[in-house]
Amino acid sequence: MEKTDYEYIVIGAGPAGVQMAYCMEKAGKDYIVLERNDSVGSFYQKYPRHRTLISINKKHNYFKEREFNLRHDWNSLLCDEDDISFFNYSDDLFPDAGLLVDYMRDFTNKFNLKIRLNTNIVNVHREAAMDTRHPSRFTITDQNGKKFTCKVLVVGTGPILPHNPDIEGIEHADTYQEHTLDLKEYENKKVLILGGGNSAFECADHLAGSAAMIHMCTRTPVKLAWDSHFVGHLRAVNNNVLDMYHLKSLHALRQCDTKKFVKEEDGTITQTFEMELPHWNPPGTATFTSKGYDKVILATGWKFINIDMFDDTCKPETHTEGKYVVLDEHWESTVPDLFFIGTSMQSRDRRAASGFIHGFRYNVRTLSHMLCARYDGDELPKKTFPSIDAEELSKFMIERVSTTSALYQMGQGYLCDVVILKPQDKEKESGQDKMTGTVEYYYELPREWVMKNDFFMKQEHMMIVTIEDNHHRFPKMSVTEFFKPGDMNPRDCKCTAFPQGVYYSYKHGQLQEDLHLGGSLVVRADKQIFVGDNNPNRFTNKLKNLLNRQIGIGRGDHFERLFEQDEWEKNYKPWSQEEIERRRQMEMAQKMVTSECRLGLVE
Structure with missing residues (x-):
């Protein structure tokens, strides 16, 4: 008899559905993906209409780490195998969309993912829970009247309907x-x-x-x-x-x-x-x-939900004229146990990359971990350090922000790593490089979810790690003004054109300090980033000093500047007050002319 009852059902075998299938397959979960068309990735058989992807395929990035190169590979799905990469399908920076269909088909076959094609879901129904032993379940009906049931429903149907305006004619x-x-x-x-x-x-x-x-x-x-x-x-x-x-x-x-x-x-x-x-x-x-x-x-965009597919027992709320479904901090809709993945994840994100493969592939992986933790009792991915070693921990955290693709693509604080420090005998060992205790380092969690989670927010010592750029802090600067290096002040690197690691230190949920590591063109803090960088250890030193300030471990006087003092005096000439005032007046005059032109007061 054919199996129709599952713990997890995913609707849609686009990139998000295939990514979730891989995560579920790897975790050994009871799942099936239902796809209405005869191929995975079928959206890309027609779209974009003019057949050129705008997701970059930059193969040559100087550094060799696969994780680092995923920062510039916007089409591959996440997996543990090196030989199944979209880099192998095209040398073009903006490839033909049809190649993405070929890649997804090969990806699906390689990992033997459980995907059922030609299954168009026409109705989703949710039975009310009878009691704690018989919780509510979804009943999903296809075009032939065949029914499937599941405990958790994940919808990855992508841009499913045109979003046309209401205009006469x-x-x-x-x-x-x-x-x-x-x-x-x-x-x-x-x-x-x-x-x-x-x-x-x-x-x-x-x-x-x-x-x-x-x-x-x-x-x-x-x-x-x-x-x-x-x-x-x-x-x-x-x-x-x-x-x-x-x-x-x-x-x-x-x-x-x-x-x-x-x-x-x-x-x-x-x-x-x-x-x-x-x-x-x-x-x-x-x-x-x-x-x-x-x-x-x-060409007015898409709707990312077909609301008519859901009956009144499980119709989720939407916003933006029905374009997006309302999602919470971990992509659950207003209907319990109903989650949305893929491009619909941009419902909560208009700053990072949730609307594209190179963004939502990380969201999907994170959601898979959260589903397994919530419904099956699995642990969230983490690394545990058996003691608090300032040198070891600082180097690990620097290497992490230097190579991670998840925090790089889903930066701006959307996804974050979380560090929980549990020192013991702090007073006795204060000032030493090692301290008795443990460190738990959690990977790639939604920051808003973390900030509402009592487990994290009640910790005595917690750090949030993100990669951010600071463009939003300077809304009046044009793109051509962001070509210069950020301020070299070791405690204030917020004015920079480049993304950088940012570390937020909390105590019982209260922010104690935020440390901006300092930006670089390649967004790496683990290597000498340019000739003349005579203190490449300054990034690690910043973290050592932060750990000293927050939990008292190690010394707090590690050198953090780019230039030594004699180099600073030789290479940097501060402006005089007269030069500063002259520059200020020039900028004010330019802003005044620009404002008057916009108002039509001058020709």
Whole structure:
């Protein structure tokens, strides 16, 4: 008799579903993945429509560690085998999307993952718990009426439906999902593209050489990834039309709110839109009509949940007009035991990389560990040190932030490592390099979950380890101003263009200190990072000094600066007060001119 009852069921065999299958298979769990199409990774058989991935495949990164190189391999799934890497499928920096399907198929076969294809789930139902011995379970029905049951349901269906706006006459527009790619259909035509994200610019880039004019319309300003440091915003690989607009080559962008489309007798489409005009005198909102469009394409994004799949017993809450499902700190929905993985994980994350494989693969692995701990009593992954050795622990923590790909990709404090220090006889051994006690080092946990977890927050000595950049601290700086090294003050390295390890020290849940390690181009603190770095041990020294301040172990006078004193005086010339004042006045004058231009007060 065919098995239909499982502890864990995953819906969707995209990258997230396959990653979860690998984690469940490795842990020896009772699971199955149900996929509606005839192949794993089937989304990439069609999307992106123009067949070039924007996830980088940078094979040559100087350092040899596989973990380090995953920082620049945005397509591989996580596993313990070196020979199954997307690096083996293409040398291109931005590969063809079809190769991702080949890679995922081979990955699935290599690890003999339990995936059932051609199984389209049409209904999800949740039975109420009868008692503690008979907890609630999900019943999942496919297109043929076949039913599966499970205790824990994980949904990884990805971008499942188009997120089209509610606009009168929207039926006259084509969609990103279905518009023709035949360039002859657009030759010398006037094309309107609704949307300002990567899919909209992907369409525009494809048509830029054929269409006579492309007008791109978006309700909000276009956000550039190089400015925001968020991988989901407009990437340089797609921004040719933006370049052409500013270089006066007919294509254009318009920030407006489209209200109506009308199809005229000659077959062209008229757009009615509103535009806010804060720089007019007086400021106001105007309504405009733009005529003569031969094609209109909707590239307004996706919904990451098909809410109709869930009946009233387990319908999760959503937000952003039904685009995202509401998730808590460890990706559980408002329905108990119902979790969402993959691109839907960006519901909680608009700063790191949860919307892409190179981000959510770590979220999925972390969630698998948390599921096994919660439902099966397994331990969360950790390393235990049998004593507190300042030298050993500092070197380990430096090597960790120097090579980890998880904290690198899911930085900004989204995923973190947690260090619990349990010293004994502290007063007796204070000042020595070693101390009786233990250290527990936990890997890759959601920081918000940690901050709400009593086990961690009640510890007498706890540290949170992340990798962060500080771009958000300087919102008025342009991307071209972030080319200079950060402040060399050993206790204040927050002004830097580069990501860096950050260590937060807590006592009974109260923040005691945060230490910014200092950034570098390669984000490594375990090696000499450039010629002339005459104190490569300064990073380890910073941690030794931190441990001394927080628990009294070791000395607290380890040298932390880049330059020795004589080198500092030779290589660094502080500005005089006159030079500082002159620079300040120049910057103020420039800001004033910029502000006046934006308000239309000067030409």
